[in-house]
Amino acid sequence: MTRDLRPGIRWGESHRLDRAPKEHDMGIGRKTKNFGEIAGGKTKESTGKAVGNESMEMKGKAEKVMGMLKHAAEKAKDTFKH
Numbered sequence: 777m778t779r780d781l782r783p784g785i786r787w788g789e790s791h792r793l794d795r796a797p798k799e800h801d802m803g804i805g806r807k808t809k810n811f812g813e814i815a816g817g818k819t820k821e822s823t824g825k826a827v828g829n830e831s832m833e834m835k836g837k838a839e840k841v842m843g844m845l846k847h848a849a850e851k852a853k854d855t856f857k858h
Contacts, residue, residue: 814843
């Protein structure tokens with residue numbers, strides 16, 4: 777007689793999983809890149825504000841917003857994946 781311990785693993789069978797491990801929510805590489813883009817944008821924005829360079833300030837805001845949007849998109853993708 778076989779008993780189900782967990783879905784996909786039966787009593788008496790090898791407990792080694794033969795399937796590929798699940799990806800972690802939002803890969804660490806993407807997450808780091810998104811946060812790096814947000815931090816870079818904040819830095820550029822504050823530098824532009826300190827020096828009085830509006831162009832640099834606006835570019836920093838744009839980078840920051842793009843990083844936030846990418847981060848939100850990755851979170852949404854993870855939500856629908858699971």
